[in-house]
Amino acid sequence: MSAPFPSHDDLASLVAIRHDLHAHPELGFEELRTARIVAEFLAACGLEVMSGIGGTGVVGTLRGKSGGPHIALRADMDALAMPETADRPYRSTVDGKMHACGHDGHTAMLLGAARALAKRTDLAGTVHFVFQPAEEGRGGADAMVRDGLFERCRIDRFYGLHNMPGIPVGRLAAVPGAQLASSDRWEVSFRGIGTHGGKPHLGRDPIVAAGQFLASLQTIVSRGTDPVDTAVVSACAVAAGDFDALNVIPDTIRIGGTARAYSHTTRDRLEAEIARVANGIARANGIDADHVFHRLMPPVINDRATTARATEAARAALGGENVITDFPPSTAGDDFASFSTRVPGAYVWLGNGPAEDGALHHNTRYDFNDAAIGPGVRYWTTLVEQELRAA
Numbered sequence: 001m002s003a004p005f006p007s008h009d010d011l012a013s014l015v016a017i018r019h020d021l022h023a024h025p026e027l028g029f030e031e032l033r034t035a036r037i038v039a040e041f042l043a044a045c046g047l048e049v050m051s052g053i054g055g056t057g058v059v060g061t062l063r064g065k066s067g068g069p070h071i072a073l074r075a076d077m078d079a080l081a082m083p084e085t086a087d088r089p090y091r092s093t094v095d096g097k098m099h100a101c102g103h104d105g106h107t108a109m110l111l112g113a114a115r116a117l118a119k120r121t122d123l124a125g126t127v128h129f130v131f132q133p134a135e136e137g138r139g140g141a142d143a144m145v146r147d148g149l150f151e152r153c154r155i156d157r158f159y160g161l162h163n164m165p166g167i168p169v170g171r172l173a174a175v176p177g178a179q180l181a182s183s184d185r186w187e188v189s190f191r192g193i194g195t196h197g198g199k200p201h202l203g204r205d206p207i208v209a210a211g212q213f214l215a216s217l218q219t220i221v222s223r224g225t226d227p228v229d230t231a232v233v234s235a236c237a238v239a240a241g242d243f244d245a246l247n248v249i250p251d252t253i254r255i256g257g258t259a260r261a262y263s264h265t266t267r268d269r270l271e272a273e274i275a276r277v278a279n280g281i282a283r284a285n286g287i288d289a290d291h292v293f294h295r296l297m298p299p300v301i302n303d304r305a306t307t308a309r310a311t312e313a314a315r316a317a318l319g320g321e322n323v324i325t326d327f328p329p330s331t332a333g334d335d336f337a338s339f340s341t342r343v344p345g346a347y348v349w350l351g352n353g354p355a356e357d358g359a360l361h362h363n364t365r366y367d368f369n370d371a372a373i374g375p376g377v378r379y380w381t382t383l384v385e386q387e388l389r390a391a
């Protein structure tokens with residue numbers, strides 16, 4: 001009978017790290033303490049360590065024999081600006097900040113895998129353990145890319161993992177294709193000619209144009225998007241006029257919202273369609289429109305061949321019956337996409353068990369499940385063993 005992996009002591013130390021990170025949450029690009037703990041841990045394992053990449057990012061590199069592939073594994077380190085309302089021994093010690101997305105667990109698991117793999121002498125190839133800052137909408141992955149991650153590290157394939165409540169502990173979902181939507185923001189302003197509310201014919205009313213625009217916006221998905229694909233275009237803010245001046249038609253109205261898609265072509269199309277509808281409606285009303293589309297996050301789209309490798313590793317690590325191959329994509333985003341649009345990637349969902357008290361990601365009671373640490377470490381470790389298997 002072989003010894004359990006990770007060992008009881010290894011697991012206990014990873015749980016302790018996880019609880020310590022949970023108690024000391026740091027927001028995006030502020031992960032100084034977390035990054036220091038990560039860098040010291042990796043160095044103590046004997047890995048090459050690069051700190052301060054993309055702000056607070058850390059990369060630990062394990063070099064095996066030559067000839068094998070160069071792969072990267074991603075964990076995110078940041079917490080969220082929200083209070084923790086659950087009472088637990090390791091609850092957040094920082095007011096208004098908490099690990100409500102389980103990135104404390106992601107960090108602990110990847111450290112566990114790095115420690116287990118650092119002892120191996122039979123691997124051929126290179127593994128980069130990438131600890132990224134600022135996943136929660138602050139652009140940490142992009143910051144690492146801009147800071148030369150791909151120039152400093154040769155990376156053939158990128159692997160990501162996120163915990164998922166609702167999937168039982170010990171199970172993992174690995175699915176090719178779209179996993180998470182693109183997440184972009186847009187703004188449209190209509191510039192007319194303000195006038196007396198009683199004399200609309202003397203101006204050019206931007207508010208009526210905005211009404212037409214908001215109605216037409218709905219046709220971008222219903223009429224302009226392939227029905228077997230899908231997308232979201234939502235207007236989430238409108239600003240114009242003054243309730244203390246209800247006899248004044250204003251000069252301008254500003255509208256903003258979010259756009260989400262699961263493919264690069266649909267994402268491009270949403271940008272073009274929002275501009276087309278805004279310009280067309282402005283023209284019909286004899287006014288001007290300005291529009292901007294800020295690309296924040298591309299969709300996370302799993303490469304088929306890379307996902308097959310992830311699936312094989314998950315089957316070997318967790319048992320075939322514990323690997324889910326059909327799991328619906330999420331309309332949330334993950335900037336892992338900034339890595340997986342550059343090289344083939346596979347992003348998997350690790351079971352976090354039932355949603356305790358109904359608490360899901362970004363809930364003030366959410367918590368990573370310590371029982372998922374073992375399966376997560378086994379998945380990462382097996383993936384590297386299979387990828388870097390010496391010929």
Ligand SMILES: [Zn+2]
Nearest residue numbers: 101136361362
């Ligand atoms: Zn999150």
Ligand SMILES: [Zn+2]
Nearest residue numbers: 101102103162
């Ligand atoms: Zn997250």
